[in-house]
Amino acid sequence: MPNxxxxxxxxxxxxxxxxxxxxxxxxxxxxxxxxxxxxNFTVIRLFSGAVALLVVLRLFGEKSGSSxxxxxxxxxxLFIYASTFxxxxxxxxxxxxxxxxxxxxQLTMVTIAVVSGDRLHLSExxxxxxxxxxxxxxxxxxxxxxxxxxxxxxxxxxxxWGVYTLxxxxxxxxxxxxxxxxxxxxxxxxxMGLFFIQNADLSQKGxxxxxxxxxxxxxxxxxxxxxxxxxxxATLAAVAQLSVPLMAAWGGVVFVSETVSFHFILxxxxxxxxxxxxxxxxxxxxxxPVLIKSED
Numbered sequence: 440m441p442n443x444x445x446x447x448x449x450x451x452x453x454x455x456x457x458x459x460x461x462x463x464x465x466x467x468x469x470x471x472x473x474x475x476x477x478x479n480f481t482v483i484r485l486f487s488g489a490v491a492l493l494v495v496l497r498l499f500g501e502k503s504g505s506s507x508x509x510x511x512x513x514x515x516x517l518f519i520y521a522s523t524f525x526x527x528x529x530x531x532x533x534x535x536x537x538x539x540x541x542x543x544x545q546l547t548m549v550t551i552a553v554v555s556g557d558r559l560h561l562s563e564x565x566x567x568x569x570x571x572x573x574x575x576x577x578x579x580x581x582x583x584x585x586x587x588x589x590x591x592x593x594x595x596x597x598x599x600w601g602v603y604t605l606x607x608x609x610x611x612x613x614x615x616x617x618x619x620x621x622x623x624x625x626x627x628x629x630x631m632g633l634f635f636i637q638n639a640d641l642s643q644k645g646x647x648x649x650x651x652x653x654x655x656x657x658x659x660x661x662x663x664x665x666x667x668x669x670x671x672x673a674t675l676a677a678v679a680q681l682s683v684p685l686m687a688a689w690g691g692v693v694f695v696s697e698t699v700s701f702h703f704i705l706x707x708x709x710x711x712x713x714x715x716x717x718x719x720x721x722x723x724x725x726x727x728p729v730l731i732k733s734e735d
Contacts (some may be wrong), residue, residue, distance in 0.1 A: 448670030451663050453680060457658025460686035463537075465652040470528040475645025477525035478635035482628040483646060485521055487653030489625055492618035493653060493664060513606045518624045520599035521657075523592045530589030534581025534613035537684050538574075539590060539689075543597025545571060548677035551605055557673055561719075566716030567678050572711025574681045577688065580702070604664070605673060613665030621658060639726055678717050685710050 445452070469475050473485075505654060549567060553559065559567075585593075610616045668676055685707055 443666070443670030445670070448667055451667035451671075452671065455660055455664035455667050456682055457686060458656045458663065459591065459680065459683045460690065461602060462652050462656030462660065463683060463687045464690060465648050465656060466524075466528065467533055469645050469648035469652070470525060471533060473640075474642050475649060476640040477522075477529055478631055478639055478654075479639055479641055480645065480649045481522045481525045483634040483649035484653035485518070485621060485624045485628050486523075487650045488658030488661075489618070489621040489657040491654035492614070492621050495659070495662075496614055496618045500618075507610065507612045507616050509616040509623070510606070511623060513603055513616070513620045514623035514627075516599045517620050517661075518601035518608065518627045520596050520603060521624075521689050522628075523599065524596040527596060530586045531593060532581060532583055535579040535583055535585050536589070536593050538582055539585065539593040540597045540600075541574060541681060541684070542571075543594045544601045544680060545677050547598045547601030548605060548673055551601070552673035552677075555673075557676060562720030563674055563717050564727065566713045566718075566720060567674065568713070569716060570678045570681045570710050570713025573706050573713060574684060577684060577703070577706035593673050601677070604668065604676060607665040608668045608671075608673065608676070610665045610668070614629070614662050617658070617662040617665055621661075661697035672721055675714075675717050675721060678714055681710050682714065 443484070466480075469480055470477060520598065527539075531539070545567070549559075557565060607613070671679070689707075
């Protein structure tokens with residue numbers, strides 16, 4: 440696994456999480472308001488991501504030809520996540536969908552990390568618990584009883600995204616890997632698009648939102664996320680994503696002039712405090728700094 444510098448890891452993680460928050464807003468505007476059907480949103484999102492990444496790889500990628508090219512396993516996880524996420528949105532409201540999605544992501548990533556031998560310090564477990572409790576508190580007022588179909592689809596999306604993330608922790612060339620993962624989804628989305636062609640429901644607004652979601656928030660955002668993963672533990676990568684709904688909510692405060700409530704502030708303190716506990720627990724208890732004594 441590549442070792443990123445702390446500054447690079449912090450910068451790329453923040454960039455990726457902001458992209459994820461932007462993607463959440465774009466998906467809500469497109470699917471939540473019925474501007475486009477779930478199938479075509481997925482098709483355009485993944486195709487746009489592939490095109491954008493191919494252009495970036497052409498301009499900035501390695502010229503040696505030795506770049507890694509992702510894997511079909513990661514491609515399938517990406518496709519399953521994107522498609523089930525889109526269809527789940529047609530059955531669930533935003534708060535319920537977020538709770539199921541991020542709950543599945545946390546459970547998947549932390550479980551796989553522990554099973555793989557990543558022993559967590561008590562402070563990390565507490566951090567995960569506090570951050571998740573803050574996340575639940577944030578979305579709880581918007582949660583309703585989910586349909587079985589929506590629950591299964593969003594849980595599948597969360598598990599798939601968790602696995603896709605973990606598969607990227609060993610990426611030696613995040614841009615190349617992400618590009619090829621996206622381009623391999625093209626035949627899959629073409630088949631899906633043809634299968635659901637009778638249910639097509641497009642609008643100019645919906646297409647634009649899907650393109651922005653795919654090219655910027657997903658394509659570029661996921662490539663940056665793969666870069667960030669080189670410096671994150673699996674547990675920290677999982678819990679850090681709980682800040683995404685918080686960022687999306689903060690976007691409402693900044694751009695839509697929503698009020699900053701006590702509920703929002705307490706949620707933010709719990710989520711960010713929990714993430715800090717995971718970071719500090721890993722830094723000072725799991726991987727404590729080595730003090731080198733100078734010889735007289």
